[in-house]
Amino acid sequence: MSANLRVPEHPVDTEPKASVRAVAARARKKNIPVALLILVSPFLVAWLSLFLGAYGVSPGTVLRALGGLIVPGLNPSHAAESSIILDIRLPRVILAGLVGLSLSGSGVVLQGVFRNPLVDPFILGIPAGASLGCALSVGFLPGWPVQTMAFVFGMAAVGMTYGMAKTQGEVSRLPLILSGVIVSAFFTAMVSVIKFLVDPNKLQSIVFWLMGSFSLADWRQVRIAALGVVLGLTPVVLMRWRLNMMSMGEDEARALGVHVRRDRIVFIFCTSLAVSLAVSVSGIIGWVGLMAPHLVRMLVGPDHRTLVPLSLAWGAAFMILADTIARNLTSFDVPVGIITALLGAPFFVFLMRRGGKESWGK
Amino acid sequence: MTVSGLTFQHPKSDRPVLRNISFDARHGAMNAILGPNGSGKTTLFKCLAGLWKPCAGTVRHGECDILSLSDRKRSRLIAVVPQDHEPPFPYSVADVVLMGRATHVGAFSAPGKRDVQIAREAIETLSLDHLLQKSYTRISGGERQLTLVARALAQQAPILLLDEPTSHLDFRNQLQVLGKVRAIARDRGITVLMTLHDPNLALLFADHAIVLTQGQVLASGPPEEVITEDTLAAVYGVDVVMLRHNGTRVVSPKVTR
Numbered sequence: 001m002s003a004n005l006r007v008p009e010h011p012v013d014t015e016p017k018a019s020v021r022a023v024a025a026r027a028r029k030k031n032i033p034v035a036l037l038i039l040v041s042p043f044l045v046a047w048l049s050l051f052l053g054a055y056g057v058s059p060g061t062v063l064r065a066l067g068g069l070i071v072p073g074l075n076p077s078h079a080a081e082s083s084i085i086l087d088i089r090l091p092r093v094i095l096a097g098l099v100g101l102s103l104s105g106s107g108v109v110l111q112g113v114f115r116n117p118l119v120d121p122f123i124l125g126i127p128a129g130a131s132l133g134c135a136l137s138v139g140f141l142p143g144w145p146v147q148t149m150a151f152v153f154g155m156a157a158v159g160m161t162y163g164m165a166k167t168q169g170e171v172s173r174l175p176l177i178l179s180g181v182i183v184s185a186f187f188t189a190m191v192s193v194i195k196f197l198v199d200p201n202k203l204q205s206i207v208f209w210l211m212g213s214f215s216l217a218d219w220r221q222v223r224i225a226a227l228g229v230v231l232g233l234t235p236v237v238l239m240r241w242r243l244n245m246m247s248m249g250e251d252e253a254r255a256l257g258v259h260v261r262r263d264r265i266v267f268i269f270c271t272s273l274a275v276s277l278a279v280s281v282s283g284i285i286g287w288v289g290l291m292a293p294h295l296v297r298m299l300v301g302p303d304h305r306t307l308v309p310l311s312l313a314w315g316a317a318f319m320i321l322a323d324t325i326a327r328n329l330t331s332f333d334v335p336v337g338i339i340t341a342l343l344g345a346p347f348f349v350f351l352m353r354r355g356g357k358e359s360w361g362k
Numbered sequence: 363m364t365v366s367g368l369t370f371q372h373p374k375s376d377r378p379v380l381r382n383i384s385f386d387a388r389h390g391a392m393n394a395i396l397g398p399n400g401s402g403k404t405t406l407f408k409c410l411a412g413l414w415k416p417c418a419g420t421v422r423h424g425e426c427d428i429l430s431l432s433d434r435k436r437s438r439l440i441a442v443v444p445q446d447h448e449p450p451f452p453y454s455v456a457d458v459v460l461m462g463r464a465t466h467v468g469a470f471s472a473p474g475k476r477d478v479q480i481a482r483e484a485i486e487t488l489s490l491d492h493l494l495q496k497s498y499t500r501i502s503g504g505e506r507q508l509t510l511v512a513r514a515l516a517q518q519a520p521i522l523l524l525d526e527p528t529s530h531l532d533f534r535n536q537l538q539v540l541g542k543v544r545a546i547a548r549d550r551g552i553t554v555l556m557t558l559h560d561p562n563l564a565l566l567f568a569d570h571a572i573v574l575t576q577g578q579v580l581a582s583g584p585p586e587e588v589i590t591e592d593t594l595a596a597v598y599g600v601d602v603v604m605l606r607h608n609g610t611r612v613v614s615p616k617v618t619r
Contacts (some may be wrong), residue, residue: 115449115450116450235470238470239469241467241473244457244460245461249447249449251444254412254413255412255440255441255442256437256462256464257433257434257437257438257464257517258433259433259434297451301453301454303454
């Protein structure tokens with residue numbers, strides 16, 4: 001008997017039944033407007049964010065400044081206004097979007113890999129590692145840039161988590177999560193030691209970095225975050241359907257023909273790269289990577305073919321929104337990590353009350 | 363499919379779970395593996411599904427040694443229907459069945475039109491059309507089992523392994539699921555190998571039965587020859603009488619009231 005047994009030997013195999021098509025169309029129709037809205041949301045929010053701020057700029061001026069990038073003659077008369085938009089707000093909005101994209105994209109991928117809707121992209125110890133890198137750089141090694149140190153230590157933390165999980169034999173879900181907790185605890189303790197020893201002026205900049213902010217955004221940081229998005233998230237987006245099978249469990253995915261061990265390493269490495277680069281320019285911004293995929297899953301369902309791209313879009317939109325609030329809430333720049341944490345907790349209470357068991361993925 | 367000399371031992375244990383298991387599964391027919399808890403049914407199932415590596419023995423399908431294949435290649439020969447379970451995310455029935463196409467789709471691509479079409483046909487074959495967009499976590503146990511059978515069908519493998527397909531099902535659903543599986547086996551010439559608890563279901567639906575006890579094959583052959591008072595007494599330690607009715611045989615345990 002041939003392995004390529006043909007299934008279509010059913011009497012109605014040439015055309016799917018009318019009822020099948022109708023049901024499929026209805027389900028898709030319901031989701032299409034929501035999906036489109038989520039896809040355009042980062043652009044809408046970015047547009048709003050460009051003319052909101054301490055210095056009021058009219059939408060027309062924003063348009064002319066953006067147009068000036070393409071057609072040089074269009075620049076607004078005010079050089080100052082143009083500079084505020086192009087050198088301060090635009091890189092900041094794009095940076096927030098890219099970091100939101102990285103965190104949310106990594107969150108949705110790791111939730112699938114670890115088969116748990118409550119996993120966030122920080123579970124493998126990246127923020128703890130990056131914090132230690134920052135603290136070392138600020139406190140003792142001023143010659144080493146904070147961003148480089150944060151990236152290197154973030155990746156080192158994931159490496160340690162993975163290596164520690166490997167001592168248990170097969171690298172499977174539970175040892176990875178436990179190792180992540182241990183590595184995070186260790187690195188956090190090291191950060192505390194440095195905070196205790198370092199002089200108070202330096203302590204302040206460490207604490208500020210730990211809270212996460214885009215107030216120092218520039219085009220160089222945008223390039224770093226973009227590198228993480230391109231290198232880390234492109235393979236992940238291409239492989240996203242595999243997450244459906246992997247989330248059913250290792251044995252089942254293998255029986256379906258998925259190379260689980262290889263794919264899991266690819267997913268973990270790629271998302272770690274994106275998150276480490278994002279964290280290195282933004283500091284620690286919690287909750288986004290957990291909340292954004294969760295909300296999108298509630299709206300459009302768990303199929304990763306749609307869930308992954310829409311989570312990317314909504315993560316970017318949400319981060320730009322949170323940063324716009326952070327810039328405009330008070331007369332000074334509140335660290336955006338505080339805003340996302342303040343929004344995150346009530347959001348989860350809302351989830352628990354509204355969706356019950358279903359929203360936790362069961 | 364031919365299993366010969368299959369032996370399995372856990373790395374840290376000194377007693378093998380399976381000892382020299384040999385049997386032939388009948389081509390294009392229903393093959394049932396019977397045996398009490400702890401007889402090695404589950405271990406045998408995991409070895410055949412390629413999830414655990416046996417210490418010795420071979421499993422052949424035609425010229426092909428199944429145990430030496432990669433997961434991807436094996437999944438084109440053997441489709442596995444796992445026991446009823448709840449996945450962490452509420453995928454739709456259509457999404458779950460489409461997963462059967464994973465082995466035919468490259469790592470960097472998503473399923474195409476043809477894959478969707480094959481998955482739909484599998485859904486129609488099992489009459490699950492009305493559940494297409496229903497959440498897999500919100501349908502009945504019988505419907506879930508049929509969805510997993512549809513997924514295995516979409517995999518287009520010539521061998522179908524079912525792990526206790528009736529264990530969570532009510533009386534009616536047990537008959538329905540096994541009836542559909544048998545119809546598929548006959549229509550398409552698929553070799554079905556399943557573990558069962560109930561000897562009566564094996565008598566009703568199997569063309570071939572393999573009785574396992576303490577990690578060894580006690581008997582293998584047509585169900586009416588293999589499932590007898592003597593084997594059931596030896597394997598389960600239960601006294602039974604075989605009743606005959608209109609050419610079918612029924613196992614009735616002697617229970618003191």
